[in-house]
Amino acid sequence: GDAWEVVDDHHLEASYEFPDFETALAFTNDVGELAEAEWHHPDISLSWGEVGIEMWSHEVGGLTRADFVMAARMDRLYAADGE
Amino acid sequence: GDAWEVVDDHHLEASYEFPDFETALAFTNDVGELAEAEWHHPDISLSWGEVGIEMWSHEVGGLTRADFVMAARMDRLYAADGE
Numbered sequence: 001g002d003a004w005e006v007v008d009d010h011h012l013e014a015s016y017e018f019p020d021f022e023t024a025l026a027f028t029n030d031v032g033e034l035a036e037a038e039w040h041h042p043d044i045s046l047s048w049g050e051v052g053i054e055m056w057s058h059e060v061g062g063l064t065r066a067d068f069v070m071a072a073r074m075d076r077l078y079a080a081d082g083e
Numbered sequence: 084g085d086a087w088e089v090v091d092d093h094h095l096e097a098s099y100e101f102p103d104f105e106t107a108l109a110f111t112n113d114v115g116e117l118a119e120a121e122w123h124h125p126d127i128s129l130s131w132g133e134v135g136i137e138m139w140s141h142e143v144g145g146l147t148r149a150d151f152v153m154a155a156r157m158d159r160l161y162a163a164d165g166e
Contacts, residue, residue, distance in 0.1 A: 021124050025115040028129065032108040041104050043130040046111065 004071045011056035012067050016078050022050050030077045037074075040066050053054070087154045094139035095150050099161050106129050108165070113160045124147050135152075 018021045018024040028046050031053070035041045042055035053074065057064040087097045101107040113127050114136070117125045125138035136157065140147040 016102070022119060028111065029108070032104070032129075036105060041127065041131045045126065045128045047126040048114075048124045059117070 006063065006077075010062050012063065012071055013024075013055075014053050014071065014074070016051045016053075016074075018051065020050050024049060027051050027078065027081055028082065031074055034070065034073055034077065035045050038066070038070060040070055042070070056058050087158075088130050093145050093155055094137050095146065096138075096142065097139075097154065098159070099134045099136075099157075101132050101134065107132055107134050110161065110164055111123065112136050114157055117153065117156055120130065121149070121153060123153055125153070 004012050007013045016024075016027060022026065024046055028044055028051055031042065031044060031051070040055075040057075042053045045054075055067050055070060056062055057067055070077035087095050090096045096166070099107075099110060101110065107129055111134055113143055114125065114127060114134070123138075125136045128135035128137075138150050138153060139145055140150055
């Protein structure tokens with residue numbers, strides 16, 4: 001969950017691993033709550049044991065500071081969930 | 084949300100539309116609850132105003148009756164959310 005990649009100079013991408021579906025869904029909700037609070041909404045892919053994130057700033061069609069701030073916050077959420 | 088497709092003779096695919104992120108997240112949770120209850124877990128893609136589903140039976144590497152039952156239940160959840 002600590003390996004964000006910049007893809008095509010356009011978006012950030014990361015994948016977080018979980019022991020099962022339920023914990024992956026819980027993280028999806030954490031990310032969703034953050035997205036609503038920041039009014040910055042990533043694309044989230046949820047499957048058994050994995051949550052994938054793609055994120056960019058739609059208003060500029062690419063990356064802004066907001067994306068990197070959100071990425072760091074998701075890493076902290078993930079670390080907190082693992083505690 | 085009523086247009087399930089069989090793709091590559093291998094999985095079911097559908098896309099449900101929502102007015103915003105919050106309602107899409109709520110539907111994701113409904114589907115997640117169903118998945119846990121049925122112990123049959125689709126891949127879910129959540130983005131602003133849309134939830135995509137891909138589903139198959141991993142134990143046979145393709146579709147079984149369980150997939151079609153789940154598909155129908157998701158349609159009912161979607162219809163219920165819209166009420």
